[in-house]
Amino acid sequence: MKKLLIIFLSSCILKLSFAQSELKVFSNKTVAGKNYITNEDIPASEYVFSRRINNYHIDPKTKTLTVQLRPDSNKTSKKKSANTGYLLSYDLKTNRINWSKEADLGSSFYFHGNTIIETTSYSSNCLNMETGYTQWDGISTMYYVDESLPVGLGYKRRLYSSKKPDSTKLSGNLEGIYLKNGKPLWNREIN
Numbered sequence: 001m002k003k004l005l006i007i008f009l010s011s012c013i014l015k016l017s018f019a020q021s022e023l024k025v026f027s028n029k030t031v032a033g034k035n036y037i038t039n040e041d042i043p044a045s046e047y048v049f050s051r052r053i054n055n056y057h058i059d060p061k062t063k064t065l066t067v068q069l070r071p072d073s074n075k076t077s078k079k080k081s082a083n084t085g086y087l088l089s090y091d092l093k094t095n096r097i098n099w100s101k102e103a104d105l106g107s108s109f110y111f112h113g114n115t116i117i118e119t120t121s122y123s124s125n126c127l128n129m130e131t132g133y134t135q136w137d138g139i140s141t142m143y144y145v146d147e148s149l150p151v152g153l154g155y156k157r158r159l160y161s162s163k164k165p166d167s168t169k170l171s172g173n174l175e176g177i178y179l180k181n182g183k184p185l186w187n188r189e190i191n
Contacts (some may be wrong), residue, residue: 023069023088024050027095047090054085057111063092064129066116068103087118089132099132110145110152112179117145122157126182136182140175150179156187 025047032044051069058065069086087103090096103118110117115135116127119142126135142154156171173187 022050023086023097023100025088025090025095025097045092049088051086054105055109057109058092059111059129062129064098065090065092066109066111066129068105068107068109070105087116087127087132089129098130101127101132108142110142110147112145112147112150115179117142117152117179119143119154124152124154124177124182126179138177138182140177140184142177145179151185152177152179156184 027045027047030044030046031041033042034040035042047065049067049069051072053067054070055068056065067088067090069088071085083105084102085105086100087109088100089098091098104120107118107120110119111129114129116129118125118127121141123137123139124142125137127133128135140154140156142152144153146152154175154177156173156175172189172191174190175187176185177183178185
């Protein structure tokens with residue numbers, strides 16, 4: 001029984017490390033141009049990803065690059081949707097991947113402090129920017145985020161009897177959602 005458990009755990013670790021190794025970032029120093037006043041080269045850093053970039057965000061405070069990557073169209077399996085890509089956090093100081101996770105390519109991302117608000121057509125969730133872990137989930141789709149308040153505006157999806165959100169039907173209630181915990185602050189009937 002112990003051998004079977006060890007073999008199972010080993011195969012899980014191998015699958016995890018293989019999945020992580022698919023996402024690679026190559027960085028090199030290059031020349032971006034020439035300063036014609038001083039006649040000196042302008043140095044730059046180039047970052048090349050193993051997949052196509054769908055969207056990105058640079059945080060100048062933490063020197064972090066967050067990138068949404070498209071799936072490799074040749075390797076999309078039948079189990080994975082062609083709309084499933086990856087969200088990757090890259091540390092520009094150490095040239096290392098902080099974390100990566102699967103993400104819907106239809107997602108919109110809002111960056112608020114140390115968090116990333118990911119919103120899809122059926123839900124929103126909050127990710128910790130340093131770790132990638134989900135801090136809260138909600139069944140509202142956010143359409144606007146005000147970082148200074150911090151509040152997001154969105155419509156809650158109507159629920160089936162099984163308490164699952166219906167991705168095709170919005171309720172008429174616009175909600176103000178507190179971004180720190182994902183809880184609604186208020187709601188108003190606005191179609």
